[in-house]
Amino acid sequence: MWMQIFRAAYDALNQMFTPPFRATLWKVLGLTLALLALMWVGLDKVLVGYMLNPAWFPYPWIATAISVALGVGLVVGLAFIVAPVSMLVAGLFLDDLAELAERETYPEGARGRALPAGQAVWLSSKYALVSLAVNLIALILFLLPGVNALVFFVANAYLFGREYFELAALRFRSLDEVRELRTRHAVTLFLAGLLIAAFVAVPIVNLLTPLFGVAFMVRVHKIIAPQAVTPLPNPAPPPPLRAQG
Numbered sequence: 001m002w003m004q005i006f007r008a009a010y011d012a013l014n015q016m017f018t019p020p021f022r023a024t025l026w027k028v029l030g031l032t033l034a035l036l037a038l039m040w041v042g043l044d045k046v047l048v049g050y051m052l053n054p055a056w057f058p059y060p061w062i063a064t065a066i067s068v069a070l071g072v073g074l075v076v077g078l079a080f081i082v083a084p085v086s087m088l089v090a091g092l093f094l095d096d097l098a099e100l101a102e103r104e105t106y107p108e109g110a111r112g113r114a115l116p117a118g119q120a121v122w123l124s125s126k127y128a129l130v131s132l133a134v135n136l137i138a139l140i141l142f143l144l145p146g147v148n149a150l151v152f153f154v155a156n157a158y159l160f161g162r163e164y165f166e167l168a169a170l171r172f173r174s175l176d177e178v179r180e181l182r183t184r185h186a187v188t189l190f191l192a193g194l195l196i197a198a199f200v201a202v203p204i205v206n207l208l209t210p211l212f213g214v215a216f217m218v219r220v221h222k223i224i225a226p227q228a229v230t231p232l233p234n235p236a237p238p239p240p241l242r243a244q245g
Contacts, residue, residue: 091124
C-alpha cells in the first residue's frame, strides 16, 4: 500500500498542472496572494504607522531599527500563515477540485456528491483555523531549532492527513463511515499527511497546498476503500412535453 500512496502523490502533482486544474490553480493563487498582500499592508500600517510614534521613540535610529525588525517579523509571520490562508481561499473551489480529481481517478464514472454549501464553508474554515493554530505553535517555537520542525511536521501530518481525507471521503460516505475509516487507517493517513506537510514546508509552493491535498486524498480514499465507491445514479430525464390541443 505504501507504494500506492507515493504513486498517488506523484499522480496528484502531475494533475495539478493539467489544463482543467490550472484554471483553478490561478484563481487560488491570485486570491491567496491578494489576501496576503492586504494582510501585509494592514499589519504594516498598524505596527509601523502607529507603534513607531515619534513621541515614543525620539531617536530616529531606534525607530529605524524597530521598523526593520518588524518588517522581518512580518515576513516570517506571514510565511507561517500561508497554508491556512490558501486553505480558506481554496474552500471556494474544493468541490470543483475534488470532482476534477475523481474524473481522472475513477474513469468508470464514479462521482461524489457536492457537499452542501454550509458544510463546505464550515469544513474549509475549520481546516484553516486548525492549520493556523498549528503554524502559530510552530512560530512560537521558532527559536528552538529542531523542536519547531518536529512539531510542524508531526502536527501538520496528523491534521492534514485527517482533514483532506475527510473532505474526499465525505463526498461518498456518511460522517460515521469516514470516522471509522480514519480510525482503521490512521497510520496510512499519517504517512499521507507527512507528504502534504512536506509540501507545506516549501516556500511559494505551499500556496498550492489545497490543490495537491485534494487531488492526493481523492486517490488515497480510493486506495483505502475502493470497494464502496460506486457511480452516482444518472438524473432522471425530464418528462415529455404535452402537445397543446
